[in-house]
Amino acid sequence: MSVKDNTENGPPQTVPIQSETFSNPINAEIRRAAATGIYDIRGGGAKRRVPHFDDLLFLGASVSRYPLEGYRERCDTKVTLGTRFAKKPIELDIPITIAGMSFGALSGRAKEALGRGASAAGTSTTTGDGGMTPEERGHSSKLVYQYLPSRYGMNPDDLRKADAIEIVVGQGAKPGGGGMLLGQKISDRVAEMRNLPKGIDQRSACRHPDWTGPDDLEIKILELREITAWEKPIYVKVGGTRPYYDTALAVKAGADVVVLDGMQGGTAATQDVFIEHVGLPTLACIRPAVQALQDLGVHREVQLIVSGGIRTGADVAKAMALGADAVAVGTAALIALGDNDPRWESEYQKLGTTTGAYDDWHEGMDPAGITTQDPELQLRLDPVDAGRRLRNYLNVMTLEAQTIARACGHNDLHNLEPEDLCALTMEAAAMARVPLAGTEWWPGKSGSGF
Amino acid sequence: MQTYDLEAEGLRGLNASLHAQSEQTSQTNWEVVNPKGSHAIAVGLDAPIEVSVQGSTGYYCAGMNKQATVHVKGSVGPGVAENMMSGLVKVDGDASQYAGATGHGGLLVIKGNASSRCGISMKGIDIVVHGNIGHMSAFMAQSGNLVVCGDAGDALGDSIYEARLFVRGSVKSLGADCVEKEMRPEHIELLRDLLARAESDAKPEEFKRYGSARQLYNFNIDNAY
Numbered sequence: 001m002s003v004k005d006n007t008e009n010g011p012p013q014t015v016p017i018q019s020e021t022f023s024n025p026i027n028a029e030i031r032r033a034a035a036t037g038i039y040d041i042r043g044g045g046a047k048r049r050v051p052h053f054d055d056l057l058f059l060g061a062s063v064s065r066y067p068l069e070g071y072r073e074r075c076d077t078k079v080t081l082g083t084r085f086a087k088k089p090i091e092l093d094i095p096i097t098i099a100g101m102s103f104g105a106l107s108g109r110a111k112e113a114l115g116r117g118a119s120a121a122g123t124s125t126t127t128g129d130g131g132m133t134p135e136e137r138g139h140s141s142k143l144v145y146q147y148l149p150s151r152y153g154m155n156p157d158d159l160r161k162a163d164a165i166e167i168v169v170g171q172g173a174k175p176g177g178g179g180m181l182l183g184q185k186i187s188d189r190v191a192e193m194r195n196l197p198k199g200i201d202q203r204s205a206c207r208h209p210d211w212t213g214p215d216d217l218e219i220k221i222l223e224l225r226e227i228t229a230w231e232k233p234i235y236v237k238v239g240g241t242r243p244y245y246d247t248a249l250a251v252k253a254g255a256d257v258v259v260l261d262g263m264q265g266g267t268a269a270t271q272d273v274f275i276e277h278v279g280l281p282t283l284a285c286i287r288p289a290v291q292a293l294q295d296l297g298v299h300r301e302v303q304l305i306v307s308g309g310i311r312t313g314a315d316v317a318k319a320m321a322l323g324a325d326a327v328a329v330g331t332a333a334l335i336a337l338g339d340n341d342p343r344w345e346s347e348y349q350k351l352g353t354t355t356g357a358y359d360d361w362h363e364g365m366d367p368a369g370i371t372t373q374d375p376e377l378q379l380r381l382d383p384v385d386a387g388r389r390l391r392n393y394l395n396v397m398t399l400e401a402q403t404i405a406r407a408c409g410h411n412d413l414h415n416l417e418p419e420d421l422c423a424l425t426m427e428a429a430a431m432a433r434v435p436l437a438g439t440e441w442w443p444g445k446s447g448s449g450f
Numbered sequence: 451m452q453t454y455d456l457e458a459e460g461l462r463g464l465n466a467s468l469h470a471q472s473e474q475t476s477q478t479n480w481e482v483v484n485p486k487g488s489h490a491i492a493v494g495l496d497a498p499i500e501v502s503v504q505g506s507t508g509y510y511c512a513g514m515n516k517q518a519t520v521h522v523k524g525s526v527g528p529g530v531a532e533n534m535m536s537g538l539v540k541v542d543g544d545a546s547q548y549a550g551a552t553g554h555g556g557l558l559v560i561k562g563n564a565s566s567r568c569g570i571s572m573k574g575i576d577i578v579v580h581g582n583i584g585h586m587s588a589f590m591a592q593s594g595n596l597v598v599c600g601d602a603g604d605a606l607g608d609s610i611y612e613a614r615l616f617v618r619g620s621v622k623s624l625g626a627d628c629v630e631k632e633m634r635p636e637h638i639e640l641l642r643d644l645l646a647r648a649e650s651d652a653k654p655e656e657f658k659r660y661g662s663a664r665q666l667y668n669f670n671i672d673n674a675y
């Protein structure tokens with residue numbers, strides 16, 4: 001009870017009410033903007049709540065479907081990517097890949113740890129803006145090489161060393177936006193790899209320098225295939241905005257794999273306003289993309305990798321039930337390595353933040369030594385230990401997804417289907433196109449009355 | 451001299467044959483006939499061979515070239531010599547957009563004109579254009595030299611980093627952070643060498659130099675937590 005409400009001092013009064021619209025964090029941001037004149041840049045993905053996999057549930061087996069024995073019966077997890085045109089498709093033991101994160105944004109040791117963990121779990125890792133490092137090539141049994149607008153570090157030798165090529169059109173955190181690596185993180189090595197002076201901010205262009213529309217993309221893919229003798233799978237990565245058309249156009253341009261990244265997807269550094277206000281939630285992206293693949297008759301022939309806020313085996317299973325062939329993780333992999341770990345709480349506090357909220361990945365002062373090029377801080381991450389943690393985490397997610405698949409009666413994660421799901425909210429039902437829990441309908445379902 | 455009929459034998463066979471050549475190959479001279487505007491001709495080469503293309507090409511001719519000399523006896527489509535690493539690419543006619551885009555090394559010579567975005571994001575390549583270049587050329591150009599014997603279009607060198615631009619004729623407008631700079635003796639020498647290698651008889655003293663004002667180099671970092 002507030003002092004103002006105390007009737008002993010006079011008539012009852014209203015209690016102070018905080019505005020939902022002008023909340024404390026909003027007001028703080030207004031004051032910060034007013035004081036500095038500069039917008040906020042940060043790492044990570046959308047922090048606001050959006051409809052997500054948590055809004056879906058699996059139904060499990062019942063009288064009409066029987067389950068498989070939890071630990072005994074087979075439940076396959078393998079996936080082959082690039083079966084459409086590539087002479088050497090990539091075979092993964094688990095359908096969970098490590099998303100592209102640049103050397104520059106991450107330390108060389110962090111890249112090594114990602115390679116170690118992914119390889120031990122039988123999956124691939126991905127380069128990022130800034131080129132391929134020997135650490136990650138050496139420690140990744142399967143490495144996807146990103147082909148980005150900046151073309152930092154891009155060269156035909158590394159292209160040929162890669163196991164697959166990912167043409168990045170966009171990212172879920174910032175569809176339509178380029179990148180930024182601030183000067184603090186430009187060490188000699190990063191500068192040299194990117195052909196730029198040390199210490200200056202490095203902007204990554206928002207669109208490719210030598211092609212624009214889908215017709216050009218088709219020719220670009222032809223060029224990359226010719227350079228690599230048609231061996232490597234070619235992925236096209238898009239941020240979640242118009243998933244139906246982007247998927248259809250990527251297929252038309254000749255992609256082997258479409259990577260679709262929703263708005264919760266992490267980034268190393270982008271304007272907060274961009275992260276929070278541009279793009280579609282991951283949940284809203286999957287069905288339209290799968291619909292495009294089905295309409296073109298290439299679902300499963302052109303594989304779909306979904307990313308953006310994948311955290312658990314349940315998320316993996318849900319994405320796959322909606323039609324994805326595999327998923328990719330970025331932020332979760334960094335957390336498994338040790339990002340935002342409570343052991344660094346006192347240091348987070350010194351940086352004015354707290355465990356779980358630390359997102360100034362662009363500033364290069366990461367207490368966990370992951371998103372930094374600082375020679376001292378980097379040493380805090382032991383790539384062998386961190387790689388082991390990542391492997392464990394990937395294994396746990398796989399086991400969790402298998403647990404769910406078996407409970408739904410499937411002997412392969414890829415047999416999960418939308419019929420295994422229901423939704424907790426109308427929004428999630430509409431986006432995932434699965435029935436609201438306990439009903440037979442979802443908004444937009446033909447004949448549902450909506 | 452090996453002659454390859456692109457129309458009759460197809461693109462894959464051409465690039466596969468060229469990729470099969472090693473440092474020690476004795477088959478150093480290749481002639482491609484009937485290119486007929488095809489895309490991705492002679493891409494990803496990595497041997498000291500000479501390829502002459504008898505006619506005009508489509509997109510990305512000589513893309514990602516290393517070591518080889520590719521001579522196009524016609525005009526080229528978009529992205530000629532994109533991301534070139536080393537070697538020489540020479541075009542007798544005109545070039546479409548993005549000539550030499552993101553090139554890391556080597557020399558690209560265009561005897562005619564080049565369209566917009568010539569030398570976009572260049573990272574060490576040298577480009578010599580005997581004629582004019584279009585708008586937004588050398589956008590975000592990082593390093594290397596772009597020499598234009600004719601005129602340059604709008605927004606030359608927008609957001610340029612450390613590349614050097616030399617223009618003999620007029621510049622319609624300069625892009626953000628691109629300024630005219632002093633021509634010092636070392637620039638004259640550099641230019642003399644490039645012009646000679648590009649078979650141009652232009653005089654280095656006739657050129658003006660442009661480069662970065664370096665005002666956009668450091669974003670005024672946020673002080674938010």
Ligand SMILES: Cc1cc2nc3c(=O)[nH]c(=O)nc-3n(C[C@H](O)[C@H](O)[C@H](O)COP(=O)(O)O)c2cc1C
Binds near residue numbers: 329
């Ligand atoms: C530190 C960091 C760096 C990233 N760098 C790149 C990059 O270089 N290229 C790219 O396509 N995506 C990049 N991403 C995005 C990831 O590839 C991926 O789309 C995203 O992290 C997936 O969402 P999640 O973080 O919720 O798992 C980066 C993400 C993070 C967290």
